[in-house]
Amino acid sequence: MVDSRGDSHAGPGGPPGPDALLPGLGQEQLGSLDKIGRAWGQVSAPPEVWRDALPVDPNLGTFPPPTEIRAARAGRVLPIPPLGGSPGERLDVAEPPQGRAGRARVWARRAALGEALRSSALVTERMRKLTALPVLSADALSSVAYGPEAMVAVLVLAGSAGLAYTFPVGGAILFLMLAVGLSYRQTIRAYPHGGGSYIVASDNLGQVPGLLAAAGLMTDYVLTVAVSIASGVAAITSALPSLAPDTVLIGVGVIVVLLVGNLRGIRQAGALFAAPTYAFIAAMLLLIAFGLADAAGRGFEPRPASPSSATESLGLLLIMRAFSSGATAMTGIEAISNAVPAFRPVEWRNARTTLTWMVGLLMAMFAGIILLIHLTGVVPNAHETVLSQLAHLTFGSGWLYVFIQAASAGVLLLAANTAYNDFPRVLSLLARDAYAPRIFMRLGDRLAYSNGILLLSLAATLVFVAFGGQTAALIPLYAVGVFLAFTLSQSGMVVHWWRLRDRHWRKSLVFNAAGALLSAVVFITAGVSKFFSGAWVAIIAVGLFLLITLRIRRHYETASSALHLRPHTADLPTHTAEEASLAQQRRILAGGNRRTVAVGGETEELPQEINLLSVVAVATLDLASMRALAYAASSLQPVLAVHISVTEEEARRFRGYWTRWGDHLPLEIVVSPYRATVVPLVHYVEALHRQHPELTLTVILPEVVTRHRRHQFLHSRTAARLRRALRPLPKVVVTTVPFHL
Template sequence: MTDRKGSRGGQSAGPPGPAAQLAQLDEEQLRVLREVGRAWERLPGSPEEWRRALPVDPDLGAFPAAAQLRPARLGRLVPLSPLGVSSPGERVDTEELPSGRLGRACAWARRFVLGMPLRSSALVSERMRKLVALPVLSADALSSVAYGPEALLAVLALAGTAGLRYSFPVSGAIVLLMLAVGLSYRQTIRAYPHGGGSYIVAGANLGPMAGLTAAAGLMTDYVLTVAVSVASGVAAITSALPALSPDTVPTGVGVILVLLAGNLRGVRQAGALFAAPTYAFIIAMFALIASGLVRAVGQDFQPRPVPAVAVTESAGLYLIMRAFSSGATAMTGIEAISNAVPAFKPVEWRQARTTLTWMVGLLIALFTGIIVLIHLAGVVPRSKETVLSQLAHLGFGAGWMYVFVQAATAAVLLLAANTAYNDFPRVLSLLARDDYAPRLFMRLGDRLAYSNGIILLSVAAALVYVAFNGQTEALIPLYAVGVFLAFTLSQAGMVVHWWRLRDRHWRKSLLFNALGGLLSSVVFITAGISKFTSGAWVAVVAVCLFLLLTRSIHHHYAAVRASLRLRPHAVELPAHTIVGPSTAPAAPDISPAPRRHATQPETSGENEELPSEIRHLTIVALATLDLAGMRALAYAASLHQPVLALHISLTEQEAERVRAYWTLWGDHLPLEIVVSPYRATVAPLVHYIEALHRQQPGLTLTVILPEIITRHRRHQVLHSRTAPRLRRALRPLPKIVVTTVPFHV
């Protein structure tokens, strides 16, 4: 909360965060704002008279500092004093209060599953250290060794024993690709220490369309990452327990729901939850490799004979390139760390580069070890049992170590999708920040996670998983196109970056990125051509649809922004015949009533029978200083009643910027700013209005909201629906009116 002189809090001013609502005004709009303020000066009623006319004290206190918060262990309540109530220990909801037993039960269950809301300042404590970041961000890449080598062999086996002989050279090329791309992304982190995913790098160096194309590839890849990881994990389970094969689809959907709940709890909690399976998988794989090498020593490293394999294709270049692109799926997720640099503890970029080095080293060691074991053991892909399961049977029999390997493999594959859950919402929030996606994806949820993006990813992945019946071999052909499209554009963007910058060691960095881009483009082209009819066309269509959708959203937001832009002779003013507050008829004495406890029922009735008996206070809920907001202020001032402007800021920095713009306008009407500690907007509005109602039960409070009305109904989802939510929340209180001032675009 802020008083009328400025915002409270010790944080310094700065640019708005991703959740901020108020866009910065350029020089032309600032000039128009000053002109509008001078026009308001010619209207009856000075700023001091408008403030004296207020029948309430708008300063209702402030939310406590982060250090004073003591969340309850369970439930949806936190011990905050409601605005305007001084009794200690009072509790208030941090979200819109549900009505009815079912609503309250759902809200309690939500808090039980997701945990208590976190204050925005807790974001620093939600950062990851390296030991947590490694399993969280590397699970996708590391777990891919469970299906990458098998995908490679499945293609080479089409040429029989002759085809399998190419497994070593093809695997060597993939290892070279891993090394080149890993070194390339180390350069990316150095060049973009605040987060340099493919969308940012390609957009900054190759243009917005290239950035969007890279984002399309990434988003497609993230959805498929969840579907493929879950499908592979369920396959590992059914290899050990064949009786569960009929329940493949419901099991996978249940896992996606668990991932959804875990990630909605927030970054740090998800990391702690998913660290153990990843480390268990690493231990299991090294144990499996060590066991196989020890067994090979006793056999003088003589490979076992390969079972007879039916020949369906010749071992030509086309087949080898297909095997290369299939095996390269073991690299998916390698870009995750460069996307998530801001999620690390300080110093972010240094921690991210170290974690990336560990991940690439582990990935190369595990991939190489599995390929060597496959060659020595002479195993080939089977329809009823995975390659890893065959290797574990050979190394450990059917004992507890076999169970451990299969359990660790299943767990890490099922949880490897967590990499996508970290990066998909982050990329989506960047797209929303740049007006290429609905702005609701910029909002941080109660647990400081991009909840809307997490939910969208879960729904999309579940649909893909069900559509392909949870079969890994059916999903793999869709996999490489999107991710290597993003790899190629990202590395090409880095080449342009180093060419422009030409700082120290730029030639070496350019060489690394050029090599990574060249190899990635080879995989992308090969996968696109060789797997097009096998399902890669689905990924191509998804990328094209993504580009069309994001461009359409961007065009709409640009049109709305142009319509709402402050410009001369477009801002409405109250009529010059307005009766100012100082000349309005004297209101009867409505001295503040004694403040009641928040749980006591109000006794004031709605029994006014004459217009003269109704006393008003008009509250303008102002989100932004644009044409819609200025029109709502003019409408409220023309009603001949006291007016209070109310702004809900999501950050202290945004509150300071609102105050600066308000002062530039002329401070003609009283303004109160509430800083929402949980990034909500409707809940603080409700709490503030309830507090004013407790302070003056005899007042009729009219809440005015500017509302964007779009020409086409399909565009309405791109804008907030605050008015209906506010009406539902305030319906139980008497003498409160919610109205909207529509602005058609």
């Protein structure tokens, strides 16, 4: 917490960083802030009068900094003691349930999600390479379970003539894996703090390409859940054919389990992530080794493929479709470049090494499965996956077959869960940049991006049910979003190296240019060849995403313009200097220092028996906040402004803005170590209430009211949440001061 008096000479500091929640004020607004501050000085009592009138000590302690937070042995979530309370004290400020139905809802919520974490922090654990490999590679490596099958499923449409192209098409995909893997090594070098497709494309190509990359990523994550679960369920039904009629029901059940688990905010330990992935790697290498040994016994003579009549003619379009289908084995290859800060030092070097391992394993397993398909003559069918057929031919129906199917199902379901980490994160970045509703920046009860998790689950369920949980039907949708993001990310890296021109920039540019070109080929191929097979759904989804995000950004820009500080439109307190002498003001304001304790709770019956303190929550200095401050100051009762900062740097910056305004009212800044704002504000009000229970606290909130109801959900619902949270406390009133756009 920053002292309420602060440094009177503090300045606004440098410009805000890309992760800042507090918007910066330009020179024009700073000039307006100076003029508004001078106007306040003409009509308001001096700052020292307001500070002397405070009936409380506003400095109530601090939250522990993140560096002092240690995770419990069983997890990475740790409760933090509330402000002004003992470490073992628990604060329950949730809205009490009303009636039997309300109590049932609360019980069901707590049973599913656990107790709400009132004040807690996520401790980031650094990963070593052997842990990072399974954690970050599950999505990419698991695609071996459906990528080769998707490629062969297209080629078999042309009969034996089409299957003859298995090796050439598979070789082209292997080359693409190598090229894209090398290009992402350059991305890690250029963005050692993590650079996903959205960030890279936005930084180097501009607004629309960045949004298109984000659209591709979001589509990719939704389809990752749908395709991974469809493939995992297919692995189960291949081993247990009696469950095949319940494919959709089983898949939806898995999505519900993933939804509840992620809403609980449970972060599995690295060993739990590692087990299914390493089991799958072992299963694939075992299958390939035994399959090749069996083929060696017969001189590597290929078995004839199951007889099938050609339903399509062999041509360039069919080969391109097979290439784009098989290229879905590359999904998730960018995950390591996104998570560079999660590695142990030296972070970028360890990330590049892990990426190399992942690409090497992916290429080896993909090539091995393609070779086995060719040697065994296995072709896809609707009743059993290719992996299941290969395992049956190699191991029969024994325990090794069960192991391979279980490992495949396990890693595919784990791959679906990785989307639950990335989708809400990208959505929160979009919300930070005003391209998505700000509710997606908010952490839920269990410190997870609950709104993003719910949206992902809903979208994945709709896609999964609409396509009957069939992997073959979902694959055509997949390549479009994946390779759109790849293309824009690698194109952004080409621009990055061209601008930077540091050491080895030409080599890096060539790698990224090759990755961009090949990704663009796959993207165009998938869009054209599979348009009527389902790719049109992904293309329309990308277009709608772009339209919606740009309209949201336009609304936020309009709102920001309306809220910008302008000297002649800012509200001022009533002209207290004309209504009473300075001595009278001192007496009125000092009246807040009375210490009268009510007997028996809320028993005040006369106006003079009520001691008021107005607490104004100020997120940023704009016209809405100025109106709320003027409203509070006009009451001639003690006023305390409270600001929640997510970093020390933002706290210093806000203190600089406040000082430049004139420091007319007492200010207390609470630094929240886990990027939450509402819960720390609730704790602060509670701590003030415990310090002086005889006070009536009026929490004053500025509230933006939109002209159209459809725009209201784009703005904060802080007032309603605070009202519910503070309702159990006596003598606490929540007042909103509307600002109409």
